[in-house]
Amino acid sequence: MMKLIITKDYQEMSELAVQLLMSYMMKEYPTNLAITAGTTPERLYEILVPYVKDHGQFANxxxxxxxxxxxxxxxxxxxxxxxLNRMFFHPANIPAKQIHVLDEKNYKEHDEYIEKMGGLDLIMLGLGKDGHFCGNLPGTTKFGDLTSAVPISVRPDMYDIILDEVGYQVDKVPDFYVTMGPKSVMRAKNILMIVSGTHKAEILKQVIEGPVDEHVPSSLLMLHPFITVIADKDAASLLTAK
Amino acid sequence: MMKLIITKDYQEMSELAVQLLMSYMMKEYPTNLAITAGTTPERLYEILVPYVKDHGQFANxxxxxxxxxxxxxxxxxxxxxxxLNRMFFHPANIPAKQIHVLDEKNYKEHDEYIEKMGGLDLIMLGLGKDGHFCGNLPGTTKFGDLTSAVPISVRPDMYDIILDEVGYQVDKVPDFYVTMGPKSVMRAKNILMIVSGTHKAEILKQVIEGPVDEHVPSSLLMLHPFITVIADKDAASLLTAK
Amino acid sequence: MMKLIITKDYQEMSELAVQLLMSYMMKEYPTNLAITAGTTPERLYEILVPYVKDHGQFANxxxxxxxxxxxxxxxxxxxxxxxLNRMFFHPANIPAKQIHVLDEKNYKEHDEYIEKMGGLDLIMLGLGKDGHFCGNLPGTTKFGDLTSAVPISVRPDMYDIILDEVGYQVDKVPDFYVTMGPKSVMRAKNILMIVSGTHKAEILKQVIEGPVDEHVPSSLLMLHPFITVIADKDAASLLTAK
Amino acid sequence: MMKLIITKDYQEMSELAVQLLMSYMMKEYPTNLAITAGTTPERLYEILVPYVKDHGQFANxxxxxxxxxxxxxxxxxxxxxxxLNRMFFHPANIPAKQIHVLDEKNYKEHDEYIEKMGGLDLIMLGLGKDGHFCGNLPGTTKFGDLTSAVPISVRPDMYDIILDEVGYQVDKVPDFYVTMGPKSVMRAKNILMIVSGTHKAEILKQVIEGPVDEHVPSSLLMLHPFITVIADKDAASLLTAK
Known part of the structure; x- marks a missing residue:
């Protein structure tokens, strides 16, 4: 069931997420971690890097x-x-062979690839203000979708969202992006969601206390049997039961 | 992820389900199993009873x-x-202290009760022709519902369904029944779904290959990271990928 | 901790072992099983074969x-x-790519090979009348040994033991045999030990109730946190606490 | 199998141990942790306390x-x-109901008590200069021992050891102490051993690279399938393979 942990601030949220990640690093057998970019994990990676950098013992x-x-x-x-390269892989000197890249060329084989690797042991993800996780924005994917390509034409405002993502380089806006779908993410053995800030308080309340609804994609994840949500006090400020 | 196993017939479906159940029986620590009544597991319980009957070593x-x-x-x-008493608990002589009854009086505490017991290790359930699991018929519960009471008035045809359940004793028709909800069931650490017969072929196809949709409640369960579906050849006959 | 299950006879011992094995077969991700030859599992494989034969769904x-x-x-x-070929791999039509052979040429890399494969999920083994498991006869290996070669000269009577093993073909007696050691076996995530017959009663009592001692190699395995011993009534007849 | 992690110093050893402990704190279901007193974990508890103090979310x-x-x-x-009260339970305000005390009055029921609680999820322990863990000093217990009482008369030098333990109060020296035995500790689902300092380098080498021998009690623990050893560089300085 969903385990909610409320921390006093962003720093403590980052520290607890690092603790959970590090417990996977210390496992004796090959372990598969999917990790998030975005702004929420910035501090987390700063804390994580020195533990992992050049650490041959975490080569699994x-x-x-x-x-x-x-x-x-x-x-x-x-x-x-x-x-991810800027925040974590480069500063931590993670060898290329440990990094399994999902991109626009291989996304159709991604779910099967993960399956053959033994499944994801943990996926760490953030929560979008609109309730999205990974690239699953409202109206772009269905609960039953696996990893797929989302065309920019899927929603009228998607062009602007992606233009922002590529740093306002008009000629670099792609025709589609790729994302693990809700069904792919639910296959992970464990999920860690990190949430920070008052601007996330309303959506976190909706995700945790509202209905499970495709218009709030992350509401589905609350049904995963092994999901931990680490939210700072600000993000959790509107929750009824704390 | 969902693991689908297709057996040659109902007998083999029952045998494989018993094998999975027995692997839980043999665990060394207290183990929590939620099990299904209905007609699908009838043969299964016949096979199971002699292994479990008066077997003090499965007292956990x-x-x-x-x-x-x-x-x-x-x-x-x-x-x-x-x-359940008729098919399993009585013929197997299961001591009362090992049986944790959910009923119309205690259902509000059921989810918390299970949580304090450490969660369900396995829930074994069947698939209704309308896509229901447990008492979650289309239109009666939402994906986000925990254990709750469903009033007979929820759907116009529910009175007839329940009248059939209570053996056509008009004065015994209750005002409501109780059921673990989709959210409760998804909390189980493992799910086993058993499906048999050509009359289940169409709904099984919809559950496995169709969208995740509240009108087909069992479609949600396919997103559980540790669900095994054991279906006989007849039930699986319409599946595209076998 | 050790879980002891006593069955009424050899047939039931075999059936319960099959149930446990089959629960691993049904797993969704690649699963590693080390299995035993010898006479104890003969009936077990007879029961197992029809479930597994040509069963593409157990290709993991x-x-x-x-x-x-x-x-x-x-x-x-x-x-x-x-x-193993005669009793199981051939009658069950197990594809060669699913069989990972340990032999006199690759034994030095065996432990590392298993480690890279993610470790053994289960090792199923029998109990020798002298307390041995795998090729760990008293006086041949130490508790701390990994997979290694045991020279025939290790004990004066070893020549006769091995001569018997190779069917009394004098020219086929090797200079050494190879075996996973106690340390290798203890690395398995789960152990299943099967024991049958009155001629095993005395050693089973010693293994379970006596001291942990290199002269009774299997006594060590009782310290594995996830070991199940399935013994028939005859083999268990001398145990104090049943 | 044993996972060895070498840290740059005592501080980092303490931090990694806290990370592993915290990953258990965040679990959704009741979790059983046995923890060590002694000097090695002092810094660890200092780091741990602020995370756990008055933290109702870790009440499991x-x-x-x-x-x-x-x-x-x-x-x-x-x-x-x-x-433990001084270093952890009191500063962290752990409620009494979460603390399960082993003492000279209840030790005979301790193993069964833990079994009924579902087993230890983790035992964290240190390594004595003589190779002991818990109260299992060389010559006091056997590998097959469960929780038991060790009489002060067991070894000629035990009186002095215990006199030191009770702060040189001659009238407070007990006739026996109690300890979980090797067999009890091996039942834990996971083991964490922490080791720090050059004065532990020689015994750590013996424990990891030497034979499994009752004269070096901790050598047995290296055979646990899920043991993590976190040692600082000083303690690991004599190891051959790092």
Whole structure:
């Protein structure tokens, strides 16, 4: 069942998330972690890096990204991998062979690839203000979707969202982005959701206390048997039962 | 992720379900199993009884029913517990202290009770022709519902359904029945769904290959990270990928 | 902790072992099983074969043997693999890619190989009249040994034991056999020990109720946190606490 | 299998141990932790306390001590519980109902008590310079021992050891102390061993690289399938393979 942990602030939220991640790092057998980019985990990665950097004893970990916005017309990493590289993979010197990239070319094989690897042991993700997780924005995917491509035409406002993602480079806006779907994410053996800030308070209340509804994609995740939500006091401020 | 196992017939479906159940019986620590009444598991319980009967070494198991239709105006067991008693608890001589009854009096505390017991290790359930599981018929509960009471007035045809359940004793039709909700069932650490017969083929196809939709309640369960579906060839006959 | 299950006879012992094995077969992700040859599992494999034969849905299973007596001067399978082929792999049509052979050529890499595969999920083994498991006869290996080669010269009577193993073909007696050691076996996540017959009653009593002692190698396994012993009534007849 | 993690110093060893402990704190269901007193975990508890103090969300945790040296002629807590109270239970305001005390009066029921509670999820322990863990000093217990009383007369030098434990109060030296035995500790689902300092380097080498031998009690623990050893660089300085 969902385990909710409320921390006093963003720093403590980041510390507890690191503790949970580190418990996976210390496992004796190959372990598969899908991790999030975005702004919520920034402090978390700062704390995590020194523990993991050049640490051969954590070589069992396979890292995965769970969505990607490709830069159109380039062969370089997309938005998500660029951010993960900047925040975590590069400063922590994670060897390339431990990083399993999801991108616009291989997304159709992604679910089967993960299955053959033994499944994700943990997926760590954030919560969007609109209730999205990974690239599952309201109106873009269905609860039953696996990893798939979402065309920019899916919603009238998606062009602006993606334009923002690619740093307002008009010629780099792709025709679609890729994301693990709700069904893919629910397959993970454990889920960690991190939430911070008063601007997330309303959506967190809806996700935890409202109905399970495709218009609030993250509401589904609350039904995962092994999900931990770590929210700081600000994000949790509107919850009825704390 | 969902693991689908197709057996050659009803007998083999029953045998594989017994094998899975027995693996829980053999665990060294207290183990919590919620089990189903109905017609699908009849053969299964016949096979199971001799293994479990008077078997002190399986005393670690706590049994739970997951729904109940009370007989109005009586203090006796309801429809579900009566059937479980007849098919399994009585022939297997399961001591009363191992049986944890959900009924119309205690249903409000049921989810918390299970939580304090450490959660359900396994829930075994069938699939209704309308896509229901436990007492979650289309239009009666929402994906986000915990254990709750469903009034007979919830659907125009519910009176007839319940009248059939209580053996056409008009004066025994209750005002409501109780059931673990979708959210309660998804909290189980493992789910086993058993399905048999050509009359289940169409709904099984919809549950496995169709959208996740509250009108087909069991479609949600396919998103549980640890669900096994054992279906005989007849029930699986319409599936695209086998 | 050790879970002891006493069955009424050899047939029931075999059935319960099959139930436990089948629960691993039904897992959704790659699963690693090391299984035993010898006479105790003969009935067990007879029961198991029809469930597994040509069953593509159990293709996730990786099988391992845990010891081998090579036939000297030949390139063919040794005694253990020959017996496993005869009793299980051949009648069940297990594809070669699912069988991971330990032999006199690769034994030095065996422990690391298993580690990279994610560890053994289950090792099923029997109990020798002298307290041995796998090829760990008293006086041949130490509790701290990993997979290793045991020279025939290790004990004066070993030549006769191995001569018997190779079917009294004097020219086929090898200079050494190979076996997973106590340390290798204890690394398995779960252990299943099967024991049958009055001729095993005395050693089973010693293993379960006597001291943990290298002269009774199997006594160590009783300290594994997840070991199940399935013994028939005859084998369990001398136990104090049943 | 044993997972060895070497940290740069005592501070990092303490931090990693806290991370592992905290991952258990965050579990959704009742969780059983046996924890160590002694000097090695002092820094660890300092780091842990602010995370746990008055934290109602970690109310699922049951704490256990694993040995006790009673003060003769008093009814107060013994040496171990006094130290755990001072270092952790009191500063963290752990409610009494979460603390399950092992002492000289209840030790005979301790193993069965833990079994009924569902087993220990984790036991965290240190390594003595003589290779002991808990109260299992060389020559005092056997590998097959459960929780038991060790008479002071067991070894000629035990009186001095215990006199030191009770703060050189001659009249407080008890006739015996109690300890979970090797067999009890091996039943834990996970073991965490913490080791710090150059004065532990020689024994750690022996424990990890030497034979499994009752004269070095901790050598047995290396055979637990789920043991993590966190050692600082000083303690690990003599290890061959790092």
């Amino acid at each position: 970990i396979n890292y995965f990204n769970f969505d990607e916005v490709p830069y159109k017309g380039t062969d370089s990493y997309g938005v998500t991998m660029s951010n | 198991i706590n049994y739970f029913n997951f729904d109940e239709v009370p007989y109005k105006g009586t203090d006796s067991y309801g429809v579900t517990m009566s059937n | 299973i990786n099988y391992f043997n845990f010891d081998e007596v090579p036939y000297k001067g030949t390139d063919s399978y040794g005694v253990t693999m020959s017996n | 945790i049951n704490y256990f001590n694993f040995d006790e040296v009673p003060y003769k002629g008093t009814d107060s807590y013994g040496v171990t519980m006094s130290n």
